Structure formats: structure tokens, C-alpha cells
Amino acid sequence: MHVQTQTKIDDINRENTELGDNQAILSAQRARFDAPNGLTDTATNAGFVLSTEVPLLGSLPPGQLNPPTKTDPFSASSASAANR
Numbered sequence: 001m002h003v004q005t006q007t008k009i010d011d012i013n014r015e016n017t018e019l020g021d022n023q024a025i026l027s028a029q030r031a032r033f034d035a036p037n038g039l040t041d042t043a044t045n046a047g048f049v050l051s052t053e054v055p056l057l058g059s060l061p062p063g064q065l066n067p068p069t070k071t072d073p074f075s076a077s078s079a080s081a082a083n084r
Contacts, residue, residue: 032038
């Protein structure tokens, strides 16, 4: 009985050590992804392309922009209608 209990304790301790190691690895990966270079690498690997220029946004003269739609573009009915 004592041997079985000690074996279970050893298994739990081993698993805790492995989980701690995995947490350290995942924390390091998250820090890398949160860093500017990591974000750039991740975006590039996902197929995003860096812009060659940075457009400056300014104001538009009145009447140059279409008025907002009356339906919510994020509602489920709008999304299903757009997919037809």
C-alpha cells in the first residue's frame, strides 16, 4: 500500500515538473509573439505583406462618404444574406 502511494506521488511530481516546463516554454513563446519582431514574423508567416508606404489619413469633404447602412453589418441575418 505504501509503495503504491509513493508511486502515485512520484507520478504526480513528475507530471507537475513536466507541466512547469511546458508553462515556461509557452510563456517564452508568448513573449516572443507579443514582441514587435515576433508579431512581424507571425504576420509574414501567415501571408501578410508589409506595406511599402504609410498613408496619411485626413478628413473627407462633406458628401464624399456613403452614409451608414440601416442594417447592422455584424448581425447574423446580414452575414447569412452576404453569404448567399
